[in-house]
Amino acid sequence: MKRVLVIYYTQTGQQREILDRLLSPLAADPGVELTYHRITPAVDYPFPWDGHTFFDAFPESFLQLPCELAPVDDAILQQDYDLVVLGYQVWYLSPSIPFNSFLKSEAADRLLRGKPVITVINCRNMWVMAQEKVKRLLHAIGANHVGNIARVDRHLNHVSVITIVHWMMTGRKDAYLGLFPKPGVSDKDIAESNKFGIPILAHLKRNDYSSLQVELLELGAVMIRPVLVFTDKRANTLFAKWAKLIRSKGSPGAKARRPWLKAFNYYLLFAIWVLAPIVSLLFLILHLPFLSFIKKETRYYKSVHFKMPR
Ligand SMILES: Cc1cc2nc3c(=O)[nH]c(=O)nc-3n(C[C@H](O)[C@H](O)[C@H](O)COP(=O)(O)O)c2cc1C
Known part of the structure; x- marks a missing residue:
C-alpha cells in the first residue's frame, strides 16, 4: 500500500x-x-x-x-x-x-x-x-x-x-x-x-x-x-518596503496601521492600473536583447530546482 x-x-x-x-x-x-x-x-x-x-x-x-x-x-x-x-x-x-x-x-x-x-x-x-x-x-x-x-x-x-x-x-x-x-x-x-x-x-x-x-x-x-515574472520581481522589491513600514506601526488589527493600510490600498490601485502597464510596455521594448536570459530563467521557474538567492 x-x-x-x-x-x-x-x-x-x-x-x-x-x-x-x-x-x-x-x-x-x-x-x-x-x-x-x-x-x-x-x-x-x-x-x-x-x-x-x-x-x-x-x-x-x-x-x-x-x-x-x-x-x-x-x-x-x-x-x-x-x-x-x-x-x-x-x-x-x-x-x-x-x-x-x-x-x-x-x-x-x-x-x-x-x-x-x-x-x-x-x-x-x-x-x-x-x-x-x-x-x-x-x-x-x-x-x-x-x-x-x-x-x-x-x-x-x-x-x-x-x-x-x-x-x-x-x-x-x-x-x-x-x-x-x-x-x-x-x-x-x-x-x-x-x-x-x-x-x-x-x-x-x-x-x-x-x-x-x-x-x-x-x-x-x-x-x-515572462512579463508577469518581470512585474512580480519589481513588485516584490516595492512590497518589501511597504510591508516593513506597515508592520512597524503594529500587529494585525492595530489601529495605528489603519491609515498606512489605506495608503497601501491606494498605492496598489496606482501600481496595478498605472505602473503595471508601464512595466509591461518597458518589458516589451527591452526584452529582445535579453531573450536568451529570459528563456533560461523560464526553464528554471518551470522546474523544481532551487537556486539560493545571492
Ligand atoms: C489576501 C489575498 C491576496 C492575494 N494575492 C495574490 C497574488 O499576489 N497573486 C495571485 O496570483 N493571486 C493572489 N490572490 C488570489 C488567490 O490566490 C486566490 O484567492 C485563490 O486562488 C483562491 O483559492 P482558495 O480559496 O482555494 O485559496 C490573493 C488572494 C487573497 C485573498
Whole structure:
C-alpha cells in the first residue's frame, strides 16, 4: 500500500476541487491510500473578505510571519507517508499566511523531511516569486521537491484583477455584472487536472520521481508568462518596503496601521492600473536583447530546482 498525505489550505474551496480532480487517478487505485489534512488557522481568515481585513493580511503575508494553527492529528504525525502533496494559494506574491505558517511548523518538519513533495499552486496568475519562497522553505526542511503544478486564471491580467476582487469581496465565483468572465481557475482547467494524476501515480508506484516534472511539463502543468515574472520581481522589491513600514506601526488589527493600510490600498490601485502597464510596455521594448536570459530563467521557474538567492 502506498500512502499519500495531502496537506492544503483553501478559503473558497477551489484548491480542494483542484486537488480532488488531480488526485482522482490515485483515489481510484486500490493500492493507494489518500489522507487529507486541511491547514486550519486558530482564527481563520474571513471569506468573503472585507476591504480592511484584506489589506491587513498584507504585511504578515509578505513578511512570511506565521499565525497560530490548529494541531495536526497525531494519527497523521505518526504515519510514514510515501509522498506528500502540498496545495497552496498565493497572497501578496507570497505563500498564503496559513500555508507559510504550516511550512514553518514542527509538524511540517516531521512530515516533510526527506519525503518526496509535490506542490500544487492555485492563484490568480502571479505565483513565481511565491514559489521561490516555498522552494526555499522546502529546502530548509530537507524535503525532496519532485513536482509542481500551477493552476491560474488565464484571462488578461487586468480582467482577472477585476473579477477576483468581485469574488473575494462577495464570495460569489460568478460573472461580475454579467459581463466579465468567471473569476479564478476555469471549470475546464479544474476538470482536466486529472491528467496530472496519471504520471504522479506511475512515479509513486516506481518510487522514482526523477523525470516526473518533465512529464508534468509536457502535459502543461506550468505556464510561465515572462512579463508577469518581470512585474512580480519589481513588485516584490516595492512590497518589501511597504510591508516593513506597515508592520512597524503594529500587529494585525492595530489601529495605528489603519491609515498606512489605506495608503497601501491606494498605492496598489496606482501600481496595478498605472505602473503595471508601464512595466509591461518597458518589458516589451527591452526584452529582445535579453531573450536568451529570459528563456533560461523560464526553464528554471518551470522546474523544481532551487537556486539560493545571492
Ligand atoms: C489576501 C489575498 C491576496 C492575494 N494575492 C495574490 C497574488 O499576489 N497573486 C495571485 O496570483 N493571486 C493572489 N490572490 C488570489 C488567490 O490566490 C486566490 O484567492 C485563490 O486562488 C483562491 O483559492 P482558495 O480559496 O482555494 O485559496 C490573493 C488572494 C487573497 C485573498
